[in-house]
Amino acid sequence: MTTVVETKSGADQRTGWYRRMLEIRLFEDKVQELFMQGKIQGTTHLCQGHEAVSVGAVSAIEARDYLTITYRGHGHALARGMSMVAAYGELMGRTSGCCNGVGGSMHLTDFSKNLIGAFAIIGAGLPVAVGAGLSAKMRGTDSVALSFSGDGGSNIGTFHEALNMAAVWKVPVVFVIENNLYGEYSPIRETTPLDDLAERAKGYAMPGVIVDGQDVDAVHAVVAEAVARARAGEGPTLIEAKTYRYRGHSRTDPAKYRAEGELERWKLRDPIVILGDRLGLSDDERKSLQDEVQAAVDAAAVEAEQAPLPTLEEIENYVYAA
Amino acid sequence: MTTVVETKSGADQRTGWYRRMLEIRLFEDKVQELFMQGKIQGTTHLCQGHEAVSVGAVSAIEARDYLTITYRGHGHALARGMSMVAAYGELMGRTSGCCNGVGGSMHLTDFSKNLIGAFAIIGAGLPVAVGAGLSAKMRGTDSVALSFSGDGGSNIGTFHEALNMAAVWKVPVVFVIENNLYGEYSPIRETTPLDDLAERAKGYAMPGVIVDGQDVDAVHAVVAEAVARARAGEGPTLIEAKTYRYRGHSRTDPAKYRAEGELERWKLRDPIVILGDRLGLSDDERKSLQDEVQAAVDAAAVEAEQAPLPTLEEIENYVYAA
Amino acid sequence: MSTQLESKPAGVGSDAAELTYREAINAALEDELESDPAVILMGEDVATAGGVFKTNEGLSDRFGRERVRNTPICENGFVGVALGMAVTGMRPVVEIMFSDFLPTAGDAIVNELPKYRFMCGGQCEVPVTVRSIGGATGRFGTQHSATGESWYMALPGLKVATAGTPDSAYSVLRAAIRSNDPVVFFEHRGLYGRKGPVRRGDDNIAAVGDAAVLREGSDVTIVATLLMLDRALIAAEQLAENGVDAEVVELRWLRPLDTESVRRSVEKTGRLVVAEEQVHAAGWGATLISQFAMEGFEWKSRPRAVSLPDNLLIPYTPELEDTVVPSAERIADEVRAALK
Amino acid sequence: MSTQLESKPAGVGSDAAELTYREAINAALEDELESDPAVILMGEDVATAGGVFKTNEGLSDRFGRERVRNTPICENGFVGVALGMAVTGMRPVVEIMFSDFLPTAGDAIVNELPKYRFMCGGQCEVPVTVRSIGGATGRFGTQHSATGESWYMALPGLKVATAGTPDSAYSVLRAAIRSNDPVVFFEHRGLYGRKGPVRRGDDNIAAVGDAAVLREGSDVTIVATLLMLDRALIAAEQLAENGVDAEVVELRWLRPLDTESVRRSVEKTGRLVVAEEQVHAAGWGATLISQFAMEGFEWKSRPRAVSLPDNLLIPYTPELEDTVVPSAERIADEVRAALK
Numbered sequence A, B: 001m002t003t004v005v006e007t008k009s010g011a012d013q014r015t016g017w018y019r020r021m022l023e024i025r026l027f028e029d030k031v032q033e034l035f036m037q038g039k040i041q042g043t044t045h046l047c048q049g050h051e052a053v054s055v056g057a058v059s060a061i062e063a064r065d066y067l068t069i070t071y072r073g074h075g076h077a078l079a080r081g082m083s084m085v086a087a088y089g090e091l092m093g094r095t096s097g098c099c100n101g102v103g104g105s106m107h108l109t110d111f112s113k114n115l116i117g118a119f120a121i122i123g124a125g126l127p128v129a130v131g132a133g134l135s136a137k138m139r140g141t142d143s144v145a146l147s148f149s150g151d152g153g154s155n156i157g158t159f160h161e162a163l164n165m166a167a168v169w170k171v172p173v174v175f176v177i178e179n180n181l182y183g184e185y186s187p188i189r190e191t192t193p194l195d196d197l198a199e200r201a202k203g204y205a206m207p208g209v210i211v212d213g214q215d216v217d218a219v220h221a222v223v224a225e226a227v228a229r230a231r232a233g234e235g236p237t238l239i240e241a242k243t244y245r246y247r248g249h250s251r252t253d254p255a256k257y258r259a260e261g262e263l264e265r266w267k268l269r270d271p272i273v274i275l276g277d278r279l280g281l282s283d284d285e286r287k288s289l290q291d292e293v294q295a296a297v298d299a300a301a302v303e304a305e306q307a308p309l310p311t312l313e314e315i316e317n318y319v320y321a322a
Numbered sequence C, D: 001m002s003t004q005l006e007s008k009p010a011g012v013g014s015d016a017a018e019l020t021y022r023e024a025i026n027a028a029l030e031d032e033l034e035s036d037p038a039v040i041l042m043g044e045d046v047a048t049a050g051g052v053f054k055t056n057e058g059l060s061d062r063f064g065r066e067r068v069r070n071t072p073i074c075e076n077g078f079v080g081v082a083l084g085m086a087v088t089g090m091r092p093v094v095e096i097m098f099s100d101f102l103p104t105a106g107d108a109i110v111n112e113l114p115k116y117r118f119m120c121g122g123q124c125e126v127p128v129t130v131r132s133i134g135g136a137t138g139r140f141g142t143q144h145s146a147t148g149e150s151w152y153m154a155l156p157g158l159k160v161a162t163a164g165t166p167d168s169a170y171s172v173l174r175a176a177i178r179s180n181d182p183v184v185f186f187e188h189r190g191l192y193g194r195k196g197p198v199r200r201g202d203d204n205i206a207a208v209g210d211a212a213v214l215r216e217g218s219d220v221t222i223v224a225t226l227l228m229l230d231r232a233l234i235a236a237e238q239l240a241e242n243g244v245d246a247e248v249v250e251l252r253w254l255r256p257l258d259t260e261s262v263r264r265s266v267e268k269t270g271r272l273v274v275a276e277e278q279v280h281a282a283g284w285g286a287t288l289i290s291q292f293a294m295e296g297f298e299w300k301s302r303p304r305a306v307s308l309p310d311n312l313l314i315p316y317t318p319e320l321e322d323t324v325v326p327s328a329e330r331i332a333d334e335v336r337a338a339l340k
């Protein structure tokens, strides 16, 4: 671990992580409610259970660094500092949304925060992150790119193509696979011949690291180290964070394909509880934080909803640059 | 090594290999001549220097096994027993060709020999080979599939996708990468972050084997072993054969990008010479075989040329099945 | 003039059962898996929980998880696998979960499937069916809303099919699977819950290339596919109340394209409105209209198209998605304009 | 009536140099790399030996192998990389060695480049140029002969450009690179050796979306692109010898499509022949003709198309390739038929 990491992992920062993970958890919980009320339509891919990965990793990059996420990206966007109003607004299709409501749940993008893309097509984000990293390098900046993808996504061609280019050009990019053991309804071993996806780094002569995705400190540490390597010009890293999603793949999925007790076992290692314990938070402290964040979540949803819908005239401007 | 292999590697068979390698060499040499005469048009990708790979590998499969090759596939087609007339005919666009002259140099296909495809798009053949192997397995046969591709081709998405599916489904397929150190004009280390592509097998929990591609015995042995594994239901293998192409990438390429002396160094380990030495062939024996094969090559070219061109009406039938 | 149900030219008779479009797809898959052991179904999550859109309910239980096979996420790869299976004796059906992912399998669909038989001089047949599930109205956003139906109609060697009713879902899909050529078969997600009469059985397998007149009429011809077909039928009912007698033609196949059937219809009506869930550029609507223009067809009024706007993509915003995708009302309006 | 050279509306003047189409591409790349450090060129072997088709001669020496960068073989991947560069301040030009490989990059070209700006609510611009090199007559066989020019014209968000002469190669490519939207720019391999006057300089950058009248005439309008444009110009010269005065319009952009310029021409001539190296289905020719049909345009004689046969693919067989790809003679014949 580098000094940078040490500095960052102070108690204050970690309390911030706790709060942010809670915010993500409650944000996602509320999405379900808003669906029931018809305020969010279509589909959505929630990330309860993954909070330590998004918060641990995103907290390891700087404002000048780039970030790409996926359709399961609410947590990462919030971790990057997107306001809940901007996130809810987007899910509601309103102009309060980060993309003015045309993107929807799968496309939380915010260029002002260097969150340069949220991809609904599996694998598509990885080459874009490589491009951002390469561009940073060619423009003489020391920015790095951080890219999230899933276990299922490690089987598509662009995963391979992106890692290969990143390695051969020594691009400053960190790939984080959130291995939540399922790609939609398929358990990893039905689609993938190995358990540890970090193994795949070997095909690119790139470091591969496995980390406990329920442990925000651990995630932060390995990502910070990889970011430091990237920034120092030593090239990309593949990090596999073992995690679990508490909900089904998407709104319509009751996730009946899971083995009995699996969810419950994972919940015993809840990332928020783990950090709360480490920080020595009392029940009361947890409860009052919970209430505070819940109030913020509720208020954000109300505020987001006040905004008008985008107009056809407005969105026509999004097709071509002026 | 299994018994099957032992039986096959008798001296008679190896003399056959010698002759076949010579045939491939002289076949390719003559292609250049036919180009000059305008009898072959377009482009062509010759394989002088690779002969031990095609002959060593293809001789390790049975008639009931499937084979997919690439645009650089003349050698493999001949190794599989395609007549030189059918091969020249195809290059000349005549009905003597294996595809009646509509495919051309890049598409030497012969279903009667289970040579089920020759692909001009990089990476496209690997999934097809996986499909053939899977089909063989599902239909309850013990056929396996053998698939050739190149070093450059190991960077495209379908390579990854095919190996992953083959491994997860334990498909009876053997992938042979002919690593000739260049993808078109680019040396491998300009496009690929490692030298040994067999390393990539690890990402699929599949055996990866490196073999000297100039040594036909060695190639035959490792492929035979992989075929035996596949046939026994133990799944796929990735084999990397280190080899070298003597000519440029394609007809228009003088290959000036090569380091000085590189070609000459490789020619010191010519696969035909190596086997000739092992078989203890005298200069006279080599010379007389050379003359004999040259005569056959010349005769085949003449015969192929006699055939008529396909007609438009004929080739219309190739678009849709009746 | 007749109603939608009575006017179905073939297939739907007294022995028809009411099925949803989803159930019709399921029935077609079941009947083909049953009738030919070479048929298999593969794709992402096709074998679990009936597939993501529940079209495959019961199939993996009945036929096993070898023949109904979940794949990794790798569209180009598994379409290629299907090709390898097809040329070695099997008859694979591949499911592409969203039509937007067809380009992910772009090489397999553009360069391999259609060209394979040709390049090898007719040595093989390529019986692959690619089921492509697409269409807007689901609030799935810009990367999950294409129908994609016209993308591949410029590829000789391929066949391109669509279904706009439960009965065509059943009969066209069965025909696609039985074709010895590669077929991309388009389903519309917005229709899965739609009910209609389906006559299940081997005598209800569509003829490859035939359009179907789903409603006879004399004033105007509406040609449509997929969800637009459904909306065209609704529009026709509305128009009938105003005394306008519209003929509705379902263009089931885009390749081969049944210009003949459309011509028969427009020769009767003299007016044409195409309704398409795609921009007009480079689509089947433009192809048909151009064809008639080149033939010098004499219209009673100029042909018209109801299409997606050329200057927009499908937004997530529910209200705007509904504005952008042509409604039955817009189709009816265009018909009225054609009759002015 | 005037000759090809004199009739060029813009760009080609007395200070024009004779360049080949290849040299014109090279000059456009050089001038853009020179004028903006954000411009880079990437693709397979672009930096070695001038690239596979020698269009990049000298560029890697001059601008270095970072800015002129060889990529691994992974079209979808490196177009995605270009996208990531474009939204972070660069202006990449990507070379796709054969247009047939565009579908290999299908997801990047269909779902990412055109939709990116839209999906994020206009937060970014996407200045990526994809140079796609295609076309038949090279005896490259079925998987290496497509022009592909119409494949992507149904995608709002994308721009689609072509060049049929050295001067348009120069001026349209420079316009494509300067566009803040993604452009797929089509070059035809069969034209690389073709010579013509090119006025090199910043004042010869084509206007996005504008077709060009390359030869004025009053009897008939021929609209063409790429190699067919070259052949249309030859056909026009032949026809002139028989007293037929053809106007030849180069449809440089398929998206935006310059229906306006074509309309101006056909309003004058009353006759239209489109010449396209693609099947007619789902192409720009059908799109134009349909557009005029829907406007109720009154033709002196019905519009016509010279296209690739709908029932064939491009064979390797040299003699058959020549039969299949429309010749200047076939274009002239069709013009004569239009005038009968």
Ligand SMILES: Cc1ncc(C[n+]2csc(CCOP(=O)(O)OP(=O)(O)O)c2C)c(N)n1
Pocket (backbone or CB within 6 Å): A045, A072, A120, A121, A122, A149, A150, A151, A152, A153, A154, A178, A180, A182, A183, A184, A249, C044, C073, C074, C075, C097, C101, C104
């Ligand atoms: C190219 C492509 N194929 C299929 C899909 C449909 N799809 C969406 S999410 C998903 C599963 C992805 O699994 P994983 O990568 O493990 O991510 P997770 O959803 O578990 O976060 C699939 C198949 C898609 N979006 N893109």
Ligand SMILES: Cc1ncc(C[n+]2csc(CCOP(=O)(O)OP(=O)(O)O)c2C)c(N)n1
Pocket (backbone or CB within 6 Å): B045, B072, B120, B121, B122, B123, B149, B150, B151, B152, B153, B154, B178, B180, B182, B183, B184, B249, D044, D073, D075, D097, D101, D104
């Ligand atoms: C998808 C795709 N991209 C690019 C090409 C052009 N191309 C043909 S051969 C080749 C190099 C392949 O190198 P390698 O795999 O090492 O095989 P080799 O030619 O050395 O046998 C390239 C880039 C292609 N045919 N297909």
Ligand SMILES: [Mg+2]
Pocket (backbone or CB within 6 Å): A150, A151, A152, A178, A179, A180, A181, A182, A183, A184
């Ligand atoms: Mg997952």
Ligand SMILES: [Mg+2]
Pocket (backbone or CB within 6 Å): B150, B151, B152, B178, B179, B180, B181, B182, B183, B184
């Ligand atoms: Mg090579």
